[in-house]
Amino acid sequence: MVKRKKVLAVLTALVACTSFSVFAAAPYTDLGGLKSRVAIDYLYDNNCLSFAPGTTFSPQQVLTRGDLAQLIYGTALNLPTAPLNFTDAPSPKANDAMAAVASHGILEGYADGSFKPDQPVTREEFAAVLYQYLKYCGLTDVSRTVAPYADQASIDAADLEAVQYLHNKNLMLSADNLFRPKDGITRAEAAETMYHVSHSDGDYVSHVDVERQVIRALNAEYGSMPAYFQQGTLYWDGNKLVLGMKTGPHMFLNQRLKRDVSRYDVLEIRPARFARSDYDQLMMRAINCIVSEEGVQNYIGAMPDYKAEQIDVIVRRPLAASTLQKLEERVGKGIVRIRDLQTIAAAKPAVQAGDATDEDLTDTQTNTDRDGANVYSPLYDTATNKAVDSVIQDTIK
Structure with missing residues (x-):
């Protein structure tokens, strides 16, 4: 996997989906005509919804700390694991997610060794955790400022910077200019926000999404990432994903990248001294x-x-x-x-x-x-x- 210095680049408003936004439909039977159906399908297709197995997603259910840990862990692509064991982890798989986000200061556990995975998450708490995740990934500067939410005074002071950042980046949308910080964030709302963070379309570039597509292309062309890593490297240089090559790329690699990577324009193949x-x-x-x-x-x-x-x-x-x-x-x-x-x-x-x-x-x-x-x-x-x-x-x- 790639050691990322930056995972996120230009975070701008979500625009109409491109032809690459066709994902395997999630098996959930309770989505109906939900607005965030595309987001849920995308996250499910990329194995980000391990907290919702089976055929029901419960979109209006309030997200819990355990759900959030698994959502971030699934989205992060290669967040390193950590040797932490929480006393109240519901499963080893859930503990892996909670340990990873806790060890990197994204969503920490408690002094008594618990994580409290069933504790509901408010909208301002979700914003604070997502902000910590974006900081872990490496933030770009805020490119614009918007008028504050009408209920900004009710946002906890410790979470205000996070809420303002996400608002300026148009990641947590509001039709009536109210943030409602103390309300619980629903699974559907969380999925919509994480879709904005992790999916590329239009002028918005998600490093996670691009990296995932490139890795799939390299796996198909070279047989496996270890085989590719015998010949090259893969790393972010600012907003460019660089494929460093000791020798020239396979004959059809560039053609495959053009076809399979939605933001081919952020890729760069460079000669490299080492693989x-x-x-x-x-x-x-x-x-x-x-x-x-x-x-x-x-x-x-x-x-x-x-x-x-x-x-x-x-x-x-x-x-x-x-x-x-x-x-x-x-x-x-x-x-x-x-x-x-x-x-x-x-x-x-x-x-x-x-x-x-x-x-x-x-x-x-x-x-x-x-x-x-x-x-x-x-x-x-x-x-x-x-x-x-x-x-x-x-x-x-």
């Missing part, structure tokens, strides 16, 4: 070299940077000159980029998350996200940056 499998090998060489030369205590973590064609490595203290020399011999000159905690901890925050690119961060810079947490590399997700921050705090003490 995904090469990065895996180079990363292991770098890790083994550092551990063998300086001990496992000095190694923190590593991540491939497909755009820069480097391996990004974080260590506790600066590496010895002899270790750096051996890294060049075993991995290659200029391939490993080292960040050490002593330098990072001494650096002052430089820029705000969302404003930084890979080029903006030097080895001695850090930044912060909207919650005030340090961001040590734009390559790392929230959980990874928090882990690095925890190690730094231990080092400082």
Whole structure:
């Protein structure tokens, strides 16, 4: 799966569905002429509705915390799992979803080890959770502002920023300019909103949707993603989904992408020095070299940077000159980029998350996200940056 730095790009108003909006009909018998039927069919077709098995969807039923966790987990495509076990998880599959969203700060559990999956979710709570998910994915700037909801004063202060953002992005629609923050959000309303987030049509580009379609095309052309990753990489560079190729693409790949990807215009095929499998090998060489030369205590973590064609490595203290020399011999000159905690901890925050690119961060810079947490590399997700921050705090003490 692709390690995403950004999953969402241009979020604009939903327009008429294109010819790609033909999905397998969900088996639910209680949808009737529901306005959000297309959204439900789309989410069902993409395995996002695991919380509603069987033949009934109960569209007017209020969404619960457990439902929401599974909805986000299904939509996210590759949200990493986590070794958390909630005492009140209804099933192992539901626990996987709850653990994933909780570990990444999207929808957290409670101090007593419970998740309260049956607790209903209000509209403002749903907005706050969706906003956290969008922040995890990587937000773009708000491109427009709209008049506030008429009942904005009744929105909880902690949720106001989230509600305003979704309103400005036209993700939670309102015909009468009322948000009704304390009302429970129904399954149908939640499905409609997640459809806006995860489906591309018109000028709206969903990174999740494009990525899913490209992966299907690559699977069909190469037989499997592991087979493709022997020859290339797949990553987002801003609003472009890049297929980095060591050799030229298969003869009919471009034709298949044009046919199968609704937003072919956001794809770019670039020549690449390494394939995904090469990065895996180079990363292991770098890790083994550092551990063998300086001990496992000095190694923190590593991540491939497909755009820069480097391996990004974080260590506790600066590496010895002899270790750096051996890294060049075993991995290659200029391939490993080292960040050490002593330098990072001494650096002052430089820029705000969302404003930084890979080029903006030097080895001695850090930044912060909207919650005030340090961001040590734009390559790392929230959980990874928090882990690095925890190690730094231990080092400082």
